[in-house]
Amino acid sequence: MEITYIKMHGLGNSYIFVDLFQSNFDESIFAPLAKSVSDVNTGIGSDGLILIHPSDKADVGMRIFNKDGSEGRNCGNGLRCVAKYAYQNRIVANKAFTIETKANNVQAHVHEVNNYVDEVTIDMGEPILTRNNIPMKGTSSDTVVNEPFTIDDKSMNITAVSMGNPHAIFFVEKIEDAPLYELGPRITKDDRFPEGVNVEFVEVVSDTELNFRVWERGSGVTQACGTGACASVVAAVLNGHVLRDKEICVHLSGGDLYVKWANDGHVWMRGRADTTSTGMYYWNR
Numbered sequence: 645m646e647i648t649y650i651k652m653h654g655l656g657n658s659y660i661f662v663d664l665f666q667s668n669f670d671e672s673i674f675a676p677l678a679k680s681v682s683d684v685n686t687g688i689g690s691d692g693l694i695l696i697h698p699s700d701k702a703d704v705g706m707r708i709f710n711k712d713g714s715e716g717r718n719c720g721n722g723l724r725c726v727a728k729y730a731y732q733n734r735i736v737a738n739k740a741f742t743i744e745t746k747a748n749n750v751q752a753h754v755h756e757v758n759n760y761v762d763e764v765t766i767d768m769g770e771p772i773l774t775r776n777n778i779p780m781k782g783t784s785s786d787t788v789v790n791e792p793f794t795i796d797d798k799s800m801n802i803t804a805v806s807m808g809n810p811h812a813i814f815f816v817e818k819i820e821d822a823p824l825y826e827l828g829p830r831i832t833k834d835d836r837f838p839e840g841v842n843v844e845f846v847e848v849v850s851d852t853e854l855n856f857r858v859w860e861r862g863s864g865v866t867q868a869c870g871t872g873a874c875a876s877v878v879a880a881v882l883n884g885h886v887l888r889d890k891e892i893c894v895h896l897s898g899g900d901l902y903v904k905w906a907n908d909g910h911v912w913m914r915g916r917a918d919t920t921s922t923g924m925y926y927w928n929r
């Protein structure tokens with residue numbers, strides 16, 4: 645099977661994109677295809693697969709599959725890449741348009757300098773804070789803010805936020821000491837999270853700056869996680885660490901994202917989207 649693809653990334657969080665305006669495939673191939681293209685040795689190498697597809701709910705649609713073939717419901721870095729691609733390939737005519745995800749429809753705005761889209765702003769909508777909708781098990785309260793959380797006899801405090809996909813956020817003194825590889829794989833599959841969870845460790849630098857590392861559900865450690873950065877800013881506001889309605893600079897391994905939890909309740913994310921390559925993938929399924 646020959647599949648035309650585009651490789652793009654948001655701050656090093658890379659995906660293989662397939663444009664379903666140009667070609668069509670059976671639904672059954674996407675999960676195994678995500679695993680295949682993501683493999684750095686036998687595939688192309690990425691954090692997963694993203695489909696750009698026609699939508700009757702928005703100007704364009706996005707579906708995201710993680711490296712392990714599981715389908716996510718939202719992807720912040722992927723949204724910025726889809727927005728750049730849709731505008732540059734004239735799938736949309738304006739710089740502001742809507743993108744459908746499994747989680748919700750979001751508003752995108754591309755920023756163009758000398759006919760080149762370098763940055764994209766996405767209105768990610770409102771965060772989901774009720775425990776049952778994260779989802780996370782537990783009965784102590786209907787939200788999860790600074791709640792004691794013990795795993796492998798290590799006690800930390802958790803704040804849980806959904807951006808249409810679940811995030812477990814832990815604040816640490818020094819980001820370099822975060823137990824990312826030790827606890828990331830354990831927490832992501834912990835049975836307190838019925839749908840699994842993306843795991844973020846965050847260091848507060850100032851009331852407008854965070855350091856951030858992530859173990860993603862379905863992909864492991866990535867260079868960046870857009871929904872994770874948004875969830876972390878919401879968690880930092882809820883814990884009184886950063887300012888509401890201010891752009892917070894989130895330092896991820898792959899670069900900086902600017903996130904604001906506005907007073908209208910919406911979370912705004914601004915950052916780069918870059919194209920790596922285009923090509924043909926020869927898949928011996």
Ligand SMILES: N[C@H](CCC[C@H](N)C(=O)O)C(=O)O
Binds near residue numbers: 720722809863868
């Ligand atoms: N691993 C995530 C999907 C990718 C999210 C991330 N790459 C982003 O930029 O938001 C999940 O299963 O919910």
